[in-house]
Amino acid sequence: MTSAKKDKVIIIVAGLIIGVIATLLVVAGNPKNMGFCIACFIRDTAGGLGLHRAAPVQYIRPEIIGIVIGAFVCALAKKEFSPRGGSAPMTRFTLAFCAMIGCLMFLGCPFRMVLRMAGGDLNALVGFVGFIAGILVGVVFLKKGFSLKRTYKMNTSEGVILPVVEVVLFALLLAAPAFIFFSEEGAGPGAMHANVWLSLFAGLIVGALAQRTRLCMVGGIRDVVLFKESRLLLGFAAIFASALIVNLILGFVNFGFTEQPVAYNDGLWNFLGLFLVGFACCLLGGCPLRQLVMSGEGNVDSAVVVLGLLLGAAFCHNFGLASSGEGPTPAGKIAVIAAIVVVALIGLVNSRKKEA
Amino acid sequence: MIDARGLSCPQPVIMVADALKSGEAEYTVMVDAVTPKENVTRYAESHGYSVSVAEADGEFTLTLKK
Numbered sequence: 049m050t051s052a053k054k055d056k057v058i059i060i061v062a063g064l065i066i067g068v069i070a071t072l073l074v075v076a077g078n079p080k081n082m083g084f085c086i087a088c089f090i091r092d093t094a095g096g097l098g099l100h101r102a103a104p105v106q107y108i109r110p111e112i113i114g115i116v117i118g119a120f121v122c123a124l125a126k127k128e129f130s131p132r133g134g135s136a137p138m139t140r141f142t143l144a145f146c147a148m149i150g151c152l153m154f155l156g157c158p159f160r161m162v163l164r165m166a167g168g169d170l171n172a173l174v175g176f177v178g179f180i181a182g183i184l185v186g187v188v189f190l191k192k193g194f195s196l197k198r199t200y201k202m203n204t205s206e207g208v209i210l211p212v213v214e215v216v217l218f219a220l221l222l223a224a225p226a227f228i229f230f231s232e233e234g235a236g237p238g239a240m241h242a243n244v245w246l247s248l249f250a251g252l253i254v255g256a257l258a259q260r261t262r263l264c265m266v267g268g269i270r271d272v273v274l275f276k277e278s279r280l281l282l283g284f285a286a287i288f289a290s291a292l293i294v295n296l297i298l299g300f301v302n303f304g305f306t307e308q309p310v311a312y313n314d315g316l317w318n319f320l321g322l323f324l325v326g327f328a329c330c331l332l333g334g335c336p337l338r339q340l341v342m343s344g345e346g347n348v349d350s351a352v353v354v355l356g357l358l359l360g361a362a363f364c365h366n367f368g369l370a371s372s373g374e375g376p377t378p379a380g381k382i383a384v385i386a387a388i389v390v391v392a393l394i395g396l397v398n399s400r401k402k403e404a
Numbered sequence: 405m406i407d408a409r410g411l412s413c414p415q416p417v418i419m420v421a422d423a424l425k426s427g428e429a430e431y432t433v434m435v436d437a438v439t440p441k442e443n444v445t446r447y448a449e450s451h452g453y454s455v456s457v458a459e460a461d462g463e464f465t466l467t468l469k470k
Contacts, residue, residue: 051449052446052449052450055446128438130437130438130462132410132437135410135412190414190415190418191418195411195415197410198409198410198411199410199411199412200410201462262439262442267413267414270414271414274414274417274418274421275414275417275421275447277446277447277450279446333412333413333414347412
């Protein structure tokens with residue numbers, strides 16, 4: 049087998065495992081079609097820390113902690129831990145903030161989009177079309193020479209800070225002091241979660257697999273368009289396939305637009321929400337999952353992206369921008385349009401025909 | 405000589421893809437992370453080049469030969 053073929057087999061196997069884990073997390077207590085959702089879980093974590101006070105979505109999600117630590121440990125073991133940063137941190141922060149506005153319009157990151165589709169939620173299919181459209185626009189900017197300039201080597205301590213913060217978050221989750229918020233039973237998605245250790249373990253496995261395979265939902269579409277390279281897309285497809293099969297076995301599949309868990313059926317805003325995510329993440333060079341993994345590899349720019357997602361989520365709930373199962377909010381619609389304009393401006397001012 | 409050090413994917417691959425259009429028999433590419441090293445190698449190999457890698461001090465020098 050050639051190395052290219054072997055790489056493809058590896059990412060397919062990893063994707064199949066991740067799809068199974070994601071679905072089993074729902075059995076273990078996570079919200080439906082939300083075994084994993086990087087955006088939702090960062091949003092819940094923002095709520096757990098009291099950065100927003102939306103009572104239904106407050107919980108420090110161990111899956112996020114696990115992904116960062118899993119990637120960190122794997123990168124260390126493979127000698128791929130490499131602290132670097134300094135590539136337009138403020139621009140990346142802003143793009144991440146905008147991406148979170150899009151995620152919370154749609155109610156999910158690209159990872160959850162795949163899981164929603166695997167649960168039969170056709171609204172996610174509409175979102176997927178928007179996601180592809182956003183990436184295509186991003187690719188146009190990449191072809192025009194869009195660049196956030198190079199990174200530089202950093203001290204080890206710089207790259208270790210975010211993983212250490214994740215460990216502290218886990219300690220806070222276990223200790224549950226009074227200043228940490230937890231959604232009360234029945235209050236909403238934040239109250240629905242698997243056992244803490246199980247969630248952490250699932251995160252560690254997914255973080256490690258994603259680190260080894262460079263799995264990325266945005267990269268999947270982008271590489272096919274740019275380079276006719278299907279490897280990352282296969283990982284994406286494998287997650288969908290195995291999650292669909294496990295959902296079918298468990299009787300979790302409900303094809304349709306209505307009665308979908310933590311979702312609404314306004315096609316335009318599902319489309320535009322993920323259009324924004326695809327566009328912003330294409331310029332960032334990776335989906336929220338990939339950003340978490342890279343932050344574990346010592347990439348400080350990705351750590352800044354994680355902070356942008358966290359603060360973006362807090363603002364979305366404080367300003368009433370986040371959708372709910374009832375549908376999008378008027379303020380959320382304005383924010384999505386404004387964010388698309390911001391991302392386009394960032395794309396324009398950072399695109400220049402390549403310097404030699 | 406293509407210097408893609410410090411750049412993250414997909415930029416190094418875009419640079420290599422643009423360069424390969426000139427159709428020369430040999431290129432040298434510098435990157436400083438594992439992911440671009442893998443991605444550039446994969447791209448070059450799928451376009452008929454053999455790739456040899458030299459590592460020094462966390463930086464990789466890739467030699468692409470037709």
